[in-house]
Every structure is written in structure tokens, then in C-alpha cells.
Amino acid sequence: MLNRSMLNRPKLKTTVQLTLVAALIGVGACSTKKKDLPPPPPPASEPVVPPTATTPTKVPPPAGVQSTNIPGSTADFVAQAGSDTVYFGYDSYELDDPSRTILGKQAEWLARYPNITVTIEGHTDDRGTREYNLALGDRRANAAKNFLAAQGVDASRITTISYGKERPAVDGSGEDVWAKNRRAVTILVGAKG
Amino acid sequence: MKLGIQMRKFVAAALLAFIAVPAAAVLRVDINSGIAAPMPIAVPAFATPAPAPTAAGSTGDLGRQVAAVIAADLGSSGLFKPLDPAAFTTTVGYGDVTKPNFGAWRTLAAQALLTGAVSVNPDGNITVACYAYDVFTSEELARQGFVTTAAGWRRAAHKCADLVYSRLTGETGYFDTRIVYVSETGPRTKRIKLLALMDQDGANHRFLTNGQNLVLTPRFAPDDQTITYMSYADNRPRIWLYTLGSGVQTALRPASGDFPSMTFAPRFMPGGGSMVFSMSVGGNTDVYRIDLASRKVTRLTSAPGIDTAPSPSPDGSRIVFESDRGGTQQLYVMNADGSGQQRISFGEGRYGTPVWSPRGDTIAFTKIGGGQFRIGIMKTDGSGERLLTSSWQDEGPTWAPNGRVIMFFRTAQGSGATALWTVDLSGQNERKLKTPLDASDPAWSPLLP
Numbered sequence: 001m002l003n004r005s006m007l008n009r010p011k012l013k014t015t016v017q018l019t020l021v022a023a024l025i026g027v028g029a030c031s032t033k034k035k036d037l038p039p040p041p042p043p044a045s046e047p048v049v050p051p052t053a054t055t056p057t058k059v060p061p062p063a064g065v066q067s068t069n070i071p072g073s074t075a076d077f078v079a080q081a082g083s084d085t086v087y088f089g090y091d092s093y094e095l096d097d098p099s100r101t102i103l104g105k106q107a108e109w110l111a112r113y114p115n116i117t118v119t120i121e122g123h124t125d126d127r128g129t130r131e132y133n134l135a136l137g138d139r140r141a142n143a144a145k146n147f148l149a150a151q152g153v154d155a156s157r158i159t160t161i162s163y164g165k166e167r168p169a170v171d172g173s174g175e176d177v178w179a180k181n182r183r184a185v186t187i188l189v190g191a192k193g
Numbered sequence: 194m195k196l197g198i199q200m201r202k203f204v205a206a207a208l209l210a211f212i213a214v215p216a217a218a219v220l221r222v223d224i225n226s227g228i229a230a231p232m233p234i235a236v237p238a239f240a241t242p243a244p245a246p247t248a249a250g251s252t253g254d255l256g257r258q259v260a261a262v263i264a265a266d267l268g269s270s271g272l273f274k275p276l277d278p279a280a281f282t283t284t285v286g287y288g289d290v291t292k293p294n295f296g297a298w299r300t301l302a303a304q305a306l307l308t309g310a311v312s313v314n315p316d317g318n319i320t321v322a323c324y325a326y327d328v329f330t331s332e333e334l335a336r337q338g339f340v341t342t343a344a345g346w347r348r349a350a351h352k353c354a355d356l357v358y359s360r361l362t363g364e365t366g367y368f369d370t371r372i373v374y375v376s377e378t379g380p381r382t383k384r385i386k387l388l389a390l391m392d393q394d395g396a397n398h399r400f401l402t403n404g405q406n407l408v409l410t411p412r413f414a415p416d417d418q419t420i421t422y423m424s425y426a427d428n429r430p431r432i433w434l435y436t437l438g439s440g441v442q443t444a445l446r447p448a449s450g451d452f453p454s455m456t457f458a459p460r461f462m463p464g465g466g467s468m469v470f471s472m473s474v475g476g477n478t479d480v481y482r483i484d485l486a487s488r489k490v491t492r493l494t495s496a497p498g499i500d501t502a503p504s505p506s507p508d509g510s511r512i513v514f515e516s517d518r519g520g521t522q523q524l525y526v527m528n529a530d531g532s533g534q535q536r537i538s539f540g541e542g543r544y545g546t547p548v549w550s551p552r553g554d555t556i557a558f559t560k561i562g563g564g565q566f567r568i569g570i571m572k573t574d575g576s577g578e579r580l581l582t583s584s585w586q587d588e589g590p591t592w593a594p595n596g597r598v599i600m601f602f603r604t605a606q607g608s609g610a611t612a613l614w615t616v617d618l619s620g621q622n623e624r625k626l627k628t629p630l631d632a633s634d635p636a637w638s639p640l641l642p
Contacts, residue, residue, distance in 0.1 A: 091521075128561070129522075129545035129559050129561070129566075129588055130409060130410065130546075130588070130633075130634070131471065131501045132499060132501060132517075132545050134455070134457050135471065135501050136499065138454075138455060138473040138476055138478065139476040139499070141476075143476065161455070162430065162473065163407075167384075168381055170382070171380060171609070172607070173606055173607060
């Protein structure tokens with residue numbers, strides 16, 4: 001930022017100022033270098049190759065940290081069983097093979113945690129009348145309950161509740177949406193996480 | 194609003210008015226042949242003998258509002274065409290109420306005329322007097338006075354509309370009634386539902402619950418003072434009772450303490466001394482009856498499957514319900530003790546939510562088929578099926594107490610928005626009700642006393 005008075009100064013003074021600035025820059029550069037400690041020598045097996053135009057720097061990804069499901073948690077239950085949810089056909093409460101597989105694994109998991117109880121929620125799609133769907137949701141919840149009980153889970157550990165069409169998992173309409181809403185969900189009671 | 198409106202018949206002329214009109218001159222709305230030509234009726238602002246303040250505004254203001262409510266009631270039936278007051282060439286002063294200028298009303302092509310007056314009583318209550326005339330013959334058809342609190346002026350207006358409707362159709366009216374329903378808001382996956390109560394025309398709307406608990410399927414007791422409904426309070430889906438006068442809500446419990454599992458689909462039996470409902474036990478749903486005094490529970494159905502949505506006949510001798518015992522959802526009728534169960538629906542598709550008509554000869558239902566949910570009616574033996582609506586999802590009919598109009602709720606495809614609608618028994622005059630939020634599960638009250 002120059003102003004008229006600076007421009008009118010003698011040249012000598014300007015030269016002195018520039019010299020001082022250069023000296024200061026030099027001092028600054030020196031102090032910066034001192035702070036930058038050299039990296040520890042790399043293992044002999046990985047010789048440091050100075051970057052050149054043809055050899056880009058390779059940066060390994062940061063060390064991986066993965067969360068793990070604590071045994072006995074809801075997340076562990078879902079992971080071990082494959083799902084907390086089984087699905088049904090239209091107006092049906094029959095358990096198909098995938099549902100039986102999931103419920104079988106749920107039962108195995110529950111056998112390992114006898115202090116955990118469950119509530120099974122029965123749900124329907126919205127293409128039915130309200131009260132019929134309450135009864136249908138009850139059927140679905142009980143179909144899942146009966147299967148778990150048959151696999152050895154004490155029936156006293158299982159309660160059921162039907163929500164009919166009141167609590168869809170997915171909003172919208174069409175068969176894809178309805179199929180996701182016709183379900184029974186096993187909710188752990190007394191499990192942490 | 195204080196219930197128990199006082200009715201005061203105006204001298205003996207009321208009786209004379211009902212019998213003095215010769216048959217040939219009877220002005221009459223034929224409600225059975227559809228609504229091709231609604232009857233033009235003039236409802237000028239009600240006069241007042243002396244302008245006076247009331248707790249609900251001046252008598253002059255009330256006179257205009259009463260006339261507007263009556264006109265809206267009659268117009269909503271689809272049977273009457275209230276004339277636009279802006280076209281009126283004459284005003285009705287207090288002296289004209291009983292001596293109308295029939296010539297002026299004939300010029301407007303009014304076939305019926307309703308005049309009236311609003312006055313303040315010494316105790317602060319108001320009297321609304323109504324006079325109905327046949328404009329062509331200059332005959333008086335009916336007159337009646339209604340006394341109520343100033344705040345209750347709407348009820349007097351509805352009573353007046355019921356008087357005209359009744360005199361001109363030969364049927365009991367239905368305008369002095371209320372609707373209890375479920376008000377809905379929020380995304381469908383986390384829908385909030387509240388019980389709400391309003392007059393039949395949407396006025397005096399109020400919420401009865403705060404939305405904390407999921408509530409469904411309210412129904413009036415025959416005396417209009419109690420509402421039964423289903424609530425998920427404490428994650429225990431059970432039938433509850435709501436006493437309107439006190440606002441007290443209590444779970445319906447049997448003598449044994451509590452029901453073992455979900456109870457739902459509650460309906461009062463005629464007389465109000467007992468209720469029918471459904472209970473699901475281990476995936477099997479049956480119809481039960483509970484005596485409200487002893488809380489003794491009787492099981493009425495035992496077929497494996499879903500037996501629900503019971504609805505008693507008006508005389509209490511029979512109950513219509515839905516069952517999937519035959520494979521799909523169909524309608525059945527049984528005696529009130531559970532004996533004589535017989536299937537009555539045999540058409541294509543599924544049938545649910547049967548409701549016995551207050552007249553006793555018809556059953557309304559939801560029919561599912563062809564990608565639609567429609568409201569229909571049939572005779573109590575299942576014959577004479579007629580579908581009244583056609584839509585993506587119409588559900589849950591409820592009868593006006595005179596059995597001429599059915600209210601239901603309609604769910605829009607895609608958005609899932611819900612609203613209350615009415616349709617005439619003829620299938621005509623479909624109308625959407627205005628509600629503050631989305632609305633479902635309507636139940637019509639009895640005609641208020």
C-alpha cells in the first residue's frame with residue numbers, strides 16, 4: 001500500500017527497508033525449519049523414495065476401527081439372527097422358509113440369553129379394514145411367537161402386541177411398500193444397546 | 194354446550210299444523226327417488242321482537258346466524274336448495290314472521306319458506322321460534338319454539354332445520370347430532386391420533402385426548418354421554434370408556450380384573466347396559482359381550498379365525514359381524530346370544546365393518562375388491578346389495594340416526610391423507626366434511642334429546 005509520501009522518500013531509505021524485510025524473512029524461515037523435526041527413519045524394507053514427477057506419494061489408509069456388537073445387545077441379536085423382522089404375504093400369517101430361518105436363529109440367540117424377554121409386534125399393510133387388520137396383526141405376532149416357542153423359547157418370555165395398519169415401516173403405497181409393512185418384529189426387552 | 198335442550202311447543206297450533214294440510218296440497222320432498230331437483234327454500238334472517246344483547250351476541254346477529262345454520266343444514270342434505278339471501282327482495286320483520294308476504298317469495302320461486310324469531314327470556318336463555326310455510330298455497334306447515342342457553346343457539350337452529358326436514362320429507366331429522374372421530378396428524382409411520390368431537394356440521398370442534406396414546410374406533414353410547422374407544426395406553430391395547438361430562442377415561446375391565454389380551458372393536462348394545470367387542474387370544478379373535486353393571490363377560494363366537502366388527506340391530510335381538518371363517522372376510526348375522534350364526538354376504542370380494550341401520554332393515558359395510566374399498570348397503574338377509582361410493586379406499590361407515598345418510602372416511606392413494614365424507618342412501622350427494630386435521634373412524638351420535 002503506497003501513498004504519496006512514501007513515493008517521495010529518498011531511494012536509500014527504501015533500500016534499507018527492503019534489506020530489513022529480507023532479513024526478517026530469513027529469520028522466519030530458519031525458525032520454521034527448526035520446528036520441523038525430521039520424520040523417524042522408515043523401516044529398511046520401505047525405502048523412502050523422494051517424490052518425482054513419475055512416482056506419486058502413496059499414503060496408506062488410516063488404521064481401521066470397527067464397532068463390534070456386544071454379545072447380548074439388540075445389535076448382536078439382529079446380526080446373529082440376520083434380522084429382527086419377518087415378512088408375510090397378503091392377508092397371510094404363514095411363515096415362509098426365510099422367515100423360519102430367521103426365527104430359528106432368533107430362537108438360538110434367545111437360548112443363549114435366558115434373561116432377555118421379547119415383545120413381538122404384528123403389523124399389516126394398509127389395504128385392509130382397521131379392525132380386521134388389528135386381528136391379522138395379532139395372528140402374525142402369534143405365528144412368530146408360536147414358532148419361537150416350538151424352538152424352545154419359553155412362551156412366558158414372549159409377549160405379543162398387534163398394531164394392525166397403524167405403524168407401517170414404510171410410507172407410501174404399492175406392492176413393494178405393502179410387502180415391507182406386512183411384518184412381525186421381535187423387540188428385545190431388558191437388553192442394552 | 195349444555196345438553197338437554199328444552200323444547201316448548203307453541204300453543205296447540207303445532208298439533209293442528211300437522212294435520213290441517215289436505216293431502217293433495219302437501220308440499221313434500223321425495224327422498225327415495227334421488228335428488229334430481231332439490232326443493233328451493235327461503236330462510237331469511239330470523240327477526241327479533243326487540244333487539245337485545247345475549248351472552249352470544251345480539252338477537253339481531255343471532256337471527257342472521259340461526260338462519261345461516263339452518264340453510265346450511267338443509268342444503269347439506271342435498272334435498273333442499275336454500276336460496277341466496279342476497280337475492281331476497283323482502284325482509285322479514287317480527288310482524289311478518291307469522292304473516293309472510295307470500296307473493297314476494299313466489300317471485301323468487303321459493304317453494305318453501307322458513308321464518309322465525311329470536312328473543313331473550315328473563316332468565317337470559319333465548320327462545321328460537323320457527324315457522325315453515327308452503328309458499329304456493331300460503332299454508333303453514335309447522336311451527337315450533339326451542340328454548341336454550343344463548344351459547345346453545347346452534348342447537349336450536351339444528352332443531353329448527355330438523356323440524357323442516359321432518360315435515361317435508363316425512364323422515365326424522367338428523368341435524369341436531371354430533372360426530373366423534375379420530376383426528377390424525379404426522380407421517381404415517383409415526384401417526385398421532387386424537388379423539389375429537391364436533392357437531393354434525395363441524396362446529397364446536399374439540400379434542401378429547403392429547404395424542405399421547407394411539408386411539409381408534411370411537412363409538413357413542415345410546416345416551417350420547419359416554420364414548421367407547423380403543424387405546425394403546427401403557428402399550429396395552431384395550432377398550433376404554435370416556436365420560437363426556439367429566440372427561441374421565443377408564444379402561445373397560447371384566448369382573449376378573451383385566452382382559453388377558455387385546456380387546457377392540459367396542460360397540461354399545463341398544464339401551465347401553467352392555468357392550469359387544471372383540472378379543473384376540475393367541476391369534477384367534479372372537480366376539481364377546483360384557484354386561485356393564487356386573488362386568489360379566491360372555492363369549493358369543495368360537496369359530497377359529499377372525500370374528501370382529503360386531504354391530505347390533507336396533508332392537509338388540511341380533512348382531513351382524515365379520516368373519517374370515519370361510520376363507521375370506523365376510524358378513525355374518527347371529528342372535529344376540531351367539532346362536533344361529535349365518536353368513537349373509539356372497540358377492541365377489543371381501544366384506545368388512547358391517548353396521549346395522551337405525552331403521553333395522555339395512556346393513557352398511559366396506560367392500561374390498563377390484564383394487565377399491567367402497568361403501569355399500571344390503572338388506573339384513575344379504576340381498577339387494579348396492580355400492581354407494583367408488584374410491585381408492587373408503588372405509589368405516591356410520592349411519593345418521595335417521596338412516597338416510599352414511600358417513601365414512603376416505604384415504605387418498607399415495608399421500609394417505611384421510612378425511613370424513615357423507616353420502617346419501619341413494620348414492621348421491623357425496624360431501625367432504627371440514628376438519629382441522631386429517632380424520633378417520635367417524636361415529637354418528639343419536640339424535641340429541
